[in-house]
Amino acid sequence: MKIVKVEAIPFAIPYAKPLKFASGEVHTADHVLVRVHTDEGLIGTAEAPPRPYTYGETQESIVAVIGKIFAPQILGMTPLEREAVHARLDRTIGNPTAKAAIDMALWDILGKAAQMPVSGLLGGYTDRMRVSHMVGFAPADQMVAEAERIRDTYGITTFKVKVGRRPYGDDVAACRALRQALGPDVELYIDGNRGWTASESARALREMSDLGLTFAEELCPADDVLGRRWLVAQSTVPFIADESATRAAEVTRELLGGSATAISIKTARTGFTASQRVLHACEGLGVEVVMGNQIDGQIGTLCTVTFGAAHRTSARYAGELSNFLDMTDDLLTEPLTIESGTLRIREGAGLGIDIDPDKLARYRQDR
Ligand code: MUC
Ligand code: MG
Structure with a gap:
């Protein structure tokens, strides 16, 4: 089973009540939905939340680093090669939430492939x-x-x-x-x-x-x-x-x-x-x-x-x-x-993340 595509989809959902704290505040969940696709049709899903005041990542930087650096590095690899995947991702310092979302999406694929919950x-x-x-x-x-x-x-x-x-x-x-x-x-x-x-x-x-x-x-x-x-x-x-x-x-x-x-x-x-x-x-x-x-x-x-x-x-x-x-x-x-x-937790195979396509269409920022 090979990784054939990695999507990084920016989306934005407003908060009803913003969260304020000493290093910043959050009014909108301007996150990135990460989907890793395999040649067997299994898709792993996770999200990366940009926290510029904590890690220096922005929604744009997450989309860019996944699209331009990380995806080309891991296409053709298998979700079972997580250590090798990380060795490639770790050539780039920083970008923790972009790397983490890819990692969790790979675990989601493994769970789906094994028909077992990731937990x-x-x-x-x-x-x-x-x-x-x-x-x-x-x-x-x-x-x-x-x-x-x-x-x-x-x-x-x-x-x-x-x-x-x-x-x-x-x-x-x-x-x-x-x-x-x-x-x-x-x-x-x-x-x-x-x-x-x-x-x-x-x-x-x-x-x-x-x-x-x-x-x-x-x-x-x-x-x-x-x-x-x-x-x-x-x-x-x-x-x-x-x-x-x-x-x-x-x-x-x-x-x-x-x-x-x-x-x-x-x-x-x-x-x-x-x-x-x-x-x-x-x-x-x-x-x-x-x-x-x-x-x-x-x-x-x-x-x-x-x-x-x-x-x-x-x-x-x-x-x-x-x-x-x-x-x-x-x-x-x-x-x-x-x-x-x-x-x-969600029982069932993988992480149990099922994305509502209408909601994704409504909130995605790239169309
Ligand atoms: C927390 O525990 O600090 C606020 C900033 C951040 O990076 O995470 C949140 C919560
Ligand atoms: Mg804290």
Whole structure:
């Protein structure tokens, strides 16, 4: 079975409620649908979300690098040669979401060819994950109202609160308001997207020490090498590396350098193959992981839950699987649903991604 075509289709779906955080904001899901075609008629599907402020990729750059560099490199190869495919893709540095989407589309093909779900091929640990919802920047009362609505509508009881604004006391107050409104049983953790300095972060963590936070993520830049080590050494909660550790080698550097004590795995940037490398490295080192969200649509979310549910250690904490709820529409024929705070994988062959052709025609940007 040979790869005969790789499509990179730009599409745009507006958000009903934009997500705002310290490094940027998202108003439209301007993603790229990636479809890998084989000579046997099997098609693998995934999506690449451009996050210019995090990886430097744009919708245009993803379409270009797949069309001009990656597709010509892998045409004629087989989906079973994933290591050889990655050796070719990795000649080019960067472009993580473009590479990840190709990787996941290849796994989708393998699942379809074997008539097996990808989750089973990856590890088959469980069929669902608890869901964590990201609460973006807004006045504290609106953040509380959103969390309460999400809890009451979907049964979600874990929230990642975006912080990193100035003065930091506003974010501390918002976290306190969330804890007071939601009570002691809800899990809360924070993500600064590098918005604070190390000393602001340390002060904020001290002032929140009674809030029972589960994790703190990327509060200050990893480039503040000594400041970040100093911060992490005094943090009483695990300190998650997200955008500072987007590859297995960076994960090693952050952990061994004492700049992180937990890792966010995002299939949107490491696909399934490299996400397994990161996961297994973390397991070997005894470091906890959380399945993160690249502000994914439903296709990306299905990929995240497929990977997260497949492994014991990635299924342990709630995965960030709900931001698609803020989009006005999506491309799946059968939309994802979150019930009792959990999201299930799709049974059946491959990833279970079935694209609605009318929706794709409506939202694609290249015609
Ligand atoms: C997150 O965890 O940081 C926001 C920026 C990004 O790269 O991912 C999101 C969520
Ligand atoms: Mg993050």
